[in-house]
Amino acid sequence: MDRRVIPAAAVAAREDVGPAKPSRVSRREFGSCVAAAAAGWLMTACGPRRLHELSKDRLRARLRDLEREYSERYAAPVTVTDTPAMPNVLFAYALDISRCVGCRRCVYACVDENNQSRDPQVHWIRVLQMDKDRGVDFTHADPYYAPREVPEEGHFYVPVACQQCRNAPCTKVCPTGATWTEPDGIVVIDYDWCIGCRYCMAACPYGARHFNWSEPSIPRGQLNAKTHVLGNRPRPKGVVEKCTFCIQRTRDGRYPACVEACPVGARKFGNLLDPDSEIRYIIEHKRVLVLKEDINTVPKFFYFYAT
Ligand code: SF4
Ligand code: SF4
Numbered sequence: 001m002d003r004r005v006i007p008a009a010a011v012a013a014r015e016d017v018g019p020a021k022p023s024r025v026s027r028r029e030f031g032s033c034v035a036a037a038a039a040g041w042l043m044t045a046c047g048p049r050r051l052h053e054l055s056k057d058r059l060r061a062r063l064r065d066l067e068r069e070y071s072e073r074y075a076a077p078v079t080v081t082d083t084p085a086m087p088n089v090l091f092a093y094a095l096d097i098s099r100c101v102g103c104r105r106c107v108y109a110c111v112d113e114n115n116q117s118r119d120p121q122v123h124w125i126r127v128l129q130m131d132k133d134r135g136v137d138f139t140h141a142d143p144y145y146a147p148r149e150v151p152e153e154g155h156f157y158v159p160v161a162c163q164q165c166r167n168a169p170c171t172k173v174c175p176t177g178a179t180w181t182e183p184d185g186i187v188v189i190d191y192d193w194c195i196g197c198r199y200c201m202a203a204c205p206y207g208a209r210h211f212n213w214s215e216p217s218i219p220r221g222q223l224n225a226k227t228h229v230l231g232n233r234p235r236p237k238g239v240v241e242k243c244t245f246c247i248q249r250t251r252d253g254r255y256p257a258c259v260e261a262c263p264v265g266a267r268k269f270g271n272l273l274d275p276d277s278e279i280r281y282i283i284e285h286k287r288v289l290v291l292k293e294d295i296n297t298v299p300k301f302f303y304f305y306a307t
Helices: 006-013 029-044 058-072 105-113 169-173 199-202 257-261 280-285
Strands: 079-081 091-096 126-131 157-160 178-182 187-189 227-230 266-273 287-291 301-305
Touching: 058 079, 058 301, 091 280, 105 126, 105 257, 169 199, 257 266, 266 280, 280 301
Parallel strands: 079 227, 091 301
Antiparallel strands: 091 266, 126 157, 178 187, 287 301
8 A cells, every 4th residue: 555645535534524525505505605705805804903914012912901811711820922933943743653552642732731622622633543454544544442451452543633734725715814824834823813614624634623613611720821822822612723733832942742742752843944853854764654645735744654
């Protein structure tokens, strides 16, 4: 089997978007498309500015408002920063499939770090269990595996989150311009501008975006109070969210939480533009693959086999 290309049937293993089927657009669906486009146009033409368009003073005021709101709600001093991208940095990720044991510690470290809802649960990382006999085969991948112990005999594991695509289909379909790629390669969402139309979720081939159907809930005392305005700040109901490479950490020179939590060192992170970085070494010396290479999304999330 060609291990560099993940079959298109991977779509079937996604939580949020089912396999693509030819379908007719009902009058109601058509109406909601028109409404979303109109709302996008109205917000763009008449509304307040997106975060990256605000003057410095207005941005500072918005951040202070958010800090006040969250500090009151969670009864703790919350900071909301807008730390910008560093020059000469393009972030990338690599995951060693031969090491991952499927323990899901990365999933729960991500939940804690990024203030994902506990009830209903939102997980930005999904770990897929696959059969060794079949190889990388998303048609038979199981995201709900629950053996007594991991790794389970005869299986291996492929964690999947946002692939931070260079050619990201999700950013192209947003009617309000609420999602874009930052200079350091992180694809972000402005939660104030997301109207919840979920076009980006339909466009994402990896099921990496998640919608807040209900008011997200984080118990007091469990909030990570160090937040970034485009990352882990608490989200409202009705917006889309996803992995941001832990923007609140990585722009401060720290590793993403999942890298630190992984007990077997399967997760690697770094600057693609640094020729001496570990990530560059992996890409240049190991057997590397990207998911769905054939659809030209050009992920900055690489999978590799160290052994
Ligand atoms: S994985 Fe999905 S959400 Fe992430 S950048 Fe690619 S298309 Fe967008
Ligand atoms: S923490 Fe590491 S070993 Fe455990 S599931 Fe995540 S990547 Fe795999």
